[in-house]
Amino acid sequence: MKPIKGYSRTALILHWFLAVSIFFLFISSWWMLGLPLASAEYRFREIPFQLHKNLGITLVAVIFVMLYVRFRHRPQPELKQMVPSWINRLASIDHVILYVMIFACCLSGYLSSSYSGWGTTLWWVVDLPNWGYENEELNILYSDMHLWTCWILLAIMAVHIGGALYHAFRNDGVIRRMLHL
Amino acid sequence: MAIPPQGTSRTCPGTEAVNTTEATGRAGALGIVAVLLGILLAAWHANEWMKFVIVGTPPYTVATMPEPDCEEDELVEEGLSLTECHQLAYAVHDISVSSPDWFKSFHVAVSAAGTLLSLLSIVIGIALVDYRQWAATAAVSVFGALAVLDVVSFTAVVNTGPLIRQMYLWSILIWFSIHLAMAIGAVVQRQYLRATPGLAGT
Numbered sequence: 001m002k003p004i005k006g007y008s009r010t011a012l013i014l015h016w017f018l019a020v021s022i023f024f025l026f027i028s029s030w031w032m033l034g035l036p037l038a039s040a041e042y043r044f045r046e047i048p049f050q051l052h053k054n055l056g057i058t059l060v061a062v063i064f065v066m067l068y069v070r071f072r073h074r075p076q077p078e079l080k081q082m083v084p085s086w087i088n089r090l091a092s093i094d095h096v097i098l099y100v101m102i103f104a105c106c107l108s109g110y111l112s113s114s115y116s117g118w119g120t121t122l123w124w125v126v127d128l129p130n131w132g133y134e135n136e137e138l139n140i141l142y143s144d145m146h147l148w149t150c151w152i153l154l155a156i157m158a159v160h161i162g163g164a165l166y167h168a169f170r171n172d173g174v175i176r177r178m179l180h181l
Numbered sequence: 182m183a184i185p186p187q188g189t190s191r192t193c194p195g196t197e198a199v200n201t202t203e204a205t206g207r208a209g210a211l212g213i214v215a216v217l218l219g220i221l222l223a224a225w226h227a228n229e230w231m232k233f234v235i236v237g238t239p240p241y242t243v244a245t246m247p248e249p250d251c252e253e254d255e256l257v258e259e260g261l262s263l264t265e266c267h268q269l270a271y272a273v274h275d276i277s278v279s280s281p282d283w284f285k286s287f288h289v290a291v292s293a294a295g296t297l298l299s300l301l302s303i304v305i306g307i308a309l310v311d312y313r314q315w316a317a318t319a320a321v322s323v324f325g326a327l328a329v330l331d332v333v334s335f336t337a338v339v340n341t342g343p344l345i346r347q348m349y350l351w352s353i354l355i356w357f358s359i360h361l362a363m364a365i366g367a368v369v370q371r372q373y374l375r376a377t378p379g380l381a382g383t
Contacts, residue, residue, distance in 0.1 A: 023224035039250030168213035
């Protein structure tokens with residue numbers, strides 16, 4: 001096993017923060033959509049929905065910081081000769097789609113929220129301006145987009161995790177680029 | 182960190198040879214599984230924490246609950262039937278009606294401890310992949326603690342009502358099996374490292 005110079009510590013922390021946050025968003029969204037519809041008497045959805053939106057907005061910011069860090073500090077190339085070329089191509093495509101889907105999922109969610117008429121207060125401090133006005137059709141359109149981009153994101157994440165497990169079980173040193181202290 | 186050369190073999194006292202590639206491979210496999218499951222478990226525990234804080238004690242009972250607001254456009258938007266919309270209001274009570282008084286605070290505490298241990302298991306998993314010698318010992322403690330937490334949780338949930346039991350017993354049993362397997366894997370890894378001083382890096 002050769003020592004491999006990996007991603008920077010900042011990229012590493014951001015990557016694992018993203019991972020935990022995204023899974024939290026999935027798990028919590030499945031639960032919170034089972035809460036009673038919001039009304040004057042039923043206010044159970046308020047905190048989970050605000051948290052969901054805030055975390056999503058934060059993830060977009062984190063993605064941009066992560067991309068900046070990622071391109072500023074390029075690790076050594078992967079061991080391309082050790083795996084079939086189609087796996088390398090799949091990994092590259094998967095990474096691009098992964099970033100695009102995280103962004104699309106967060107953006108469609110925010111747009112859906114903007115057209116729903118429900119406001120967003122960033123971490124319960126700053127009231128964010130709505131991009132749209134209350135419009136049921138656009139709300140449903142972006143809500144559907146949010147749903148499907150997130151399902152695609154989950155599928156792409158499965159490929160991403162599958163790739164990490166593949167390299168881990170091969171013990172070829174590739175995952176040590178994102179798993180080092 | 183000193184990485185042992187590939188394929189180096191050392192002799193364990195009284196047993197067969199230990200291959201360093203095999204030892205790093207096992208640590209790497211255990212580490213990546215710890216990271217992956219740590220992420221999922223941290224998210225799950227954090228959600229449990231939030232769930233009990235939000236609906237652990239509803240402001241009304243089943244008898245006094247207000248009529249849920251099930252407007253047609255909302256039902257279309259959420260893809261719900263009218264019956265489902267009413268059922269959502271009832272389902273909020275699943276936790277409170279099936280929980281003894283002590284269970285809410287207990288479950289919140291377990292979820293907080295579980296979140297912390299899960300985040301620790303991510304760090305331990307990274308250290309295992311990075312082949313740090315201390316990681317194996319730390320892994321035994323953290324994975325063992327997670328298994329113990331599952332046993333404590335299971336015992337507590339057994340003493341609640343049927344709604345809580347059907348919600349949690351099966352998932353706790355699965356997590357316990359996983360944590361037991363990982364703790365034993367970490368024990369084996371630690372035994373290899375102790376039997377071959379100098380095999381690992383820092």
